[in-house]
Structures are given as C-alpha cells and as structure tokens.
Amino acid sequence: MQSLTSRAKQVDRSPMTVVERLYLWNIFKGMWITLKHFFRKKPTIHYPEEKRPFSPVFRGLHILNRDEEGRERCTACGLCAVACPAEAITMEAAERVSGEENKYREEKYAARYEINMLRCIFCGLCEEACPKDAIYLSETFAPANYQRKGFIYGKDDLLIPHPKENPEEYQKAVGSRAKAPANA
Amino acid sequence: MARPVQYNIYGQTDVKLVKEGPEGYAGEGFFTTSLDKVVGLARKNSIWPLPFATSCCGIEFMATMASHYDLSRFGSERVGFSPRQCDLMMVMGTIAKKMAPVVRQVYLQMAEPRRVMAVGACASSGGIFDTYSVLQGIDQVIPVDVYVPGCPPRPEAIIDGFMRVQELVHNESLRRRTSDKYKDLMNAYGIQ
Numbered sequence: 001m002q003s004l005t006s007r008a009k010q011v012d013r014s015p016m017t018v019v020e021r022l023y024l025w026n027i028f029k030g031m032w033i034t035l036k037h038f039f040r041k042k043p044t045i046h047y048p049e050e051k052r053p054f055s056p057v058f059r060g061l062h063i064l065n066r067d068e069e070g071r072e073r074c075t076a077c078g079l080c081a082v083a084c085p086a087e088a089i090t091m092e093a094a095e096r097v098s099g100e101e102n103k104y105r106e107e108k109y110a111a112r113y114e115i116n117m118l119r120c121i122f123c124g125l126c127e128e129a130c131p132k133d134a135i136y137l138s139e140t141f142a143p144a145n146y147q148r149k150g151f152i153y154g155k156d157d158l159l160i161p162h163p164k165e166n167p168e169e170y171q172k173a174v175g176s177r178a179k180a181p182a183n184a
Numbered sequence: 185m186a187r188p189v190q191y192n193i194y195g196q197t198d199v200k201l202v203k204e205g206p207e208g209y210a211g212e213g214f215f216t217t218s219l220d221k222v223v224g225l226a227r228k229n230s231i232w233p234l235p236f237a238t239s240c241c242g243i244e245f246m247a248t249m250a251s252h253y254d255l256s257r258f259g260s261e262r263v264g265f266s267p268r269q270c271d272l273m274m275v276m277g278t279i280a281k282k283m284a285p286v287v288r289q290v291y292l293q294m295a296e297p298r299r300v301m302a303v304g305a306c307a308s309s310g311g312i313f314d315t316y317s318v319l320q321g322i323d324q325v326i327p328v329d330v331y332v333p334g335c336p337p338r339p340e341a342i343i344d345g346f347m348r349v350q351e352l353v354h355n356e357s358l359r360r361r362t363s364d365k366y367k368d369l370m371n372a373y374g375i376q
Contacts, residue, residue, distance in 0.1 A: 044254045047343050048201045061192040086305070086312040118309035118321075121335035127187075136187045142333040143197035144345035146352070148309075148323070151333060157194045175190030 059122045059137040062115055062153070063160050063173065067105055070162045073134035074113065075106035080126035080135055088119035089126060106132070113158065117142050117151040139175070199347045202354070220358050227271070227297070228354040229259035231346075234270035236290060238277030241304035241336040245276055253339040258346060267293040272349055273326075276336075278306040279319045291326045292375065296361050299349055302328045303342060305335040327369055 019025050045052050054060070065073050076093035094111035096104045103109075122142075126135050145151060161169035171178065206225060208217030233255070235245055248255050249263060264270040267290045279287055291300065302322050305311030308331040310320035322328060329352055332345035360366050370376070 043251045044257070045252055046257070047253060047340055048199070048347070052340070056186055061195040063189050063192045065189060087314065116309070117333045118305060118331060119311060120333065121305050121312055123335075133188075136189050138187075138192040138195075139190050140192045140195050141197075141338050141341045141344075143195060143199075144330050144332040144341065144348050146330055146348065148321075148331065151331065153195070158192070160189060161193070169193060173189055173191050173193050177186060177188055177190045179188075 054139045056139075058139045059124045059127075061117070061138050061140045061142050062120075062126070062158055063136050063138045064113065064155065064158045065134050065136055066160055066163060068163065069102070070164050071101075071103060071105040072109055072159065073105050073132045074110045075108050075132055075134070076110040076113075077131065079129040079131065083125040083129035084120075085123060085125065086119040086121050088116040088121075090114045090116075110155070113155045115153045115158065117153055118148065138173075197344045199344055199351070201347075202351075223358060224354045224356060227356075228350045231258070231260050231272045231299075231349065231353065232262050232264045232270045233260050233272045233274050233346075234264050234267055234290070234294070236273055236275045236277075236287065238279065238283065239306070241276035241307070244336040244339060245274065245303065245342060248339040248342045253343060255343065255346065258343070258350065260346070267291075268295060270294055271297065271353075272299045272301060274301045274303055275307045275322050276303040278311070278313055279322055280317050281319050282317075284319050284322075284325045287322060288325045297353075297356065299329045299352065300326055301330045301332065301345055301349055303332045303345065304337055305333060308333065311335060325373070327373055 067073055076091050078091060078093075081087075081089040081091060090112070091110045091114070092112035093108050096107050096109055120142075122137060124137050127137055160173050163170040205215075206217050206221035208215055208221070210216075235242060237243075237245060247253060260272075267273070271294075273291060273294060275287060291298070300322070302308040306313060306318070307322050308328070310318055312335075314320070319325070330345045330348045332341055334341050337345075357363070
C-alpha cells in the first residue's frame with residue numbers, strides 16, 4: 001500500500017538486544033535527561049513578586065486622557081459607546097459653564113463616564129473611535145473582585161492624574177511613554 | 185501607534201502574597217494557634233481547581249497551568265476533572281442557556297466547602313454575547329465568589345483572581361456551612 005506521507009516508518013519488531021533487555025540502561029538514559037533539566041534555565045515567572053513586561057500594544061484597563069494643561073479631553077460625543085461591541089460604556093454629557101475652561105477642553109464634557117469592566121472585552125475599538133484622543137487602553141490588566149458592583153469603573157478610576165496638581169502620579173501613569181523635552 | 189499613556193494607576197491589583205504565618209502563641213519548639221487558622225492555611229494552599237472550560241479563556245488557563253506561570257506554586261498542582269474531589273470550580277468561557285443546568289449540576293456534585301470563580305467576560309456577565317441563547321453571567325445559576333474580567337484575562341489576572349480565592353478560603357470560618365448567611369445564599373439559588 002502506498003503510504004500517505006514520506007515520513008512513514010516500518011515498526012521495528014526485531015527481538016531486544018542484551019542491553020535493552022538489561023532494562024536499567026534505558027532507565028539511566030531517561031534519568032539522565034531528567035538530570036540535565038535540573039541545570040537548565042528555569043522558565044517560571046514568580047508572578048506576584050516578579051512581573052513580566054507587557055507589550056506596548058497590550059490592551060488593558062482604560063484611561064481617560066488629559067491635555068498638557070490638565071484639561072479633560074473627553075467631549076462626551078458618544079462615539080466610543082457606539083463603537084463598543086459589548087455595550088459596556090455609558091456616559092452623561094454636561095455643558096461647560098464659564099469658569100470651568102481650565103477643567104474641560106471642549107464646551108461639552110462627560111459628567112459621568114462609566115465602563116462595565118465585566119462586559120468589556122478590551123478590543124480597543126473605543127480608542128480607535130475617539131476623535132479627541134481622550135480614551136486609551138493602558139498596560140494594566142483589570143483586577144479581579146468579589147462582587148459585581150466593584151466592576152463599574154467611574155471617572156475617578158479612569159481619569160489620568162492631573163499633570164500639574166499631581167505630577168508624580170501623572171508620571172507614574174505615563175510611564176515610559178513620557179515625551180522627551182521639546183528642546184532636547 | 186504607541187499610546188501616550190502606559191498605566192492606569194487606580195486599577196492596579198492590591199492582592200499581596202502573605203508570607204508570615206497566622207497569629208498564635210510561639211515558644212521554643214512549639215507554636216499554638218486556633219484550629220480555624222490551621223485548617224484555613226491547609227485548605228488555602230491545596231485548592232484543587234476544576235476547570236469548566238468551554239472556550240478561549242480555557243486556553244489562557246492552560247497557559248496559567250504551564251511552566252511559565254505555574255499555578256502549582258499556589259498549591260493547585262492537581263487539576264481535577266471530577267467535581268467530587270475539587271474545591272474550586274473555574275468557569276471559563278461562554279455558558280449557553282442550554283449549558284446552564286450542566287454548570288449547576290457540576291456545582292452541586294462538588295463537596296463542601298466549594299468555591300466558584302468566573303473567569304472572563306462571558307462567564308461573569310455574558311460579555312459581547314447579549315443574545316437569546318447565552319446566559320448573562322453564571323451567577324444566575326450558581327453563587328460566584330470571585331469574578332475575573334478580561335477577554336480572555338491574562339494569566340496574571342487569573343492568578344490574581346486565584347489569590348483572592350485563597351484569601352477567601354484562608355479567612356473562612358469552619359462553621360461557614362451552617363451559618364445563616366450561607367444558608368440564605370444557597371436558598372436564594374434554590375440549592376438545599
């Protein structure tokens with residue numbers, strides 16, 4: 001019969017040789033492989049103590065961005081909510097009154113902005129849809145929780161720290177993506 | 185395109201490794217503590233998971249069990265495929281409404297004390313499948329202890345959820361089963 005692949009091999013049914021019959025020899029051969037693995041590099045990452053760097057394109061928890069002066073970029077247009085395949089984003093728009101120009105970049109802003117992290121599938125379509133560069137997916141994975149209610153992330157969980165009032169935390173959030181100084 | 189921001193500092197996990205032992209009276213060559221704490225410690229470090237994997241989150245669970253993340257470091261070397269011997273049911277993946285009675289039956293077959301972890305968006309809330317055929321979260325049929333978001337969650341996130349289960353088991357009272365709160369919870373799901 002013609003074989004299906006070129007790598008087909010006839011099964012060797014010849015009687016065992018003396019060394020094979022000794023049995024212990026093959027055990028030693030196997031144990032030698034086991035022994036060699038003791039001295040190999042250990043692949044395990046001891047997770048809570050030691051963390052693996054994520055890829056720069058990793059899509060984790062969302063973050064609502066601010067501009068250089070610390071004004072919220074989001075204008076509550078709702079394009080992210082429309083783009084969201086899981087319908088996880090809810091928002092409520094409000095109009096900026098005079099005196100709030102230092103808080104919000106546009107004339108309309110999101111008074112309430114909620115993402116249901118249990119629904120969210122971290123696809124990044126909100127990020128793609130956003131015309132104002134206001135929402136980004138960060139390299140932080142969403143933490144687990146005991147109750148459902150802890151998963152509705154509001155604006156206080158999502159908004160990036162203020163770059164002027166809270167520069168240390170802002171730098172932490174920006175991480176290695178900080179821009180080099182303009183005149184450098 | 186690289187994003188201008190890297191981390192969400194408000195969403196970072198707060199679960200820590202517990203390295204010191206329980207409170208107790210220590211002397212030279214002996215240590216006494218309450219039975220609750222010893223049993224909690226033993227149970228916490230020998231949770232046998234039952235993977236109820238119906239889709240892609242199961243693949244991520246396999247990565248968690250493999251040598252890079254190695255869930256057996258937490259005492260769950262043995263993945264049981266029989267509900268009778270397992271302590272933690274990990275439901276991973278979309279549960280269709282036709283599957284719901286099966287999930288429930290598997291839960292009922294588990295021996296007390298039992299815990300349930302919903303891994304991934306589909307198991308915890310239905311995810312993108314807001315349709316007639318998909319159960320909108322397994323907590324409609326069985327009580328869930330820990331939810332792990334993500335689609336699918338990273339192995340780190342699964343370990344994070346697992347450490348939360350460990351925390352629950354560690355602080356669990358020996359008489360939890362007979363407490364009114366637990367009975368009420370079971371009655372709410374129609375489980376005798």
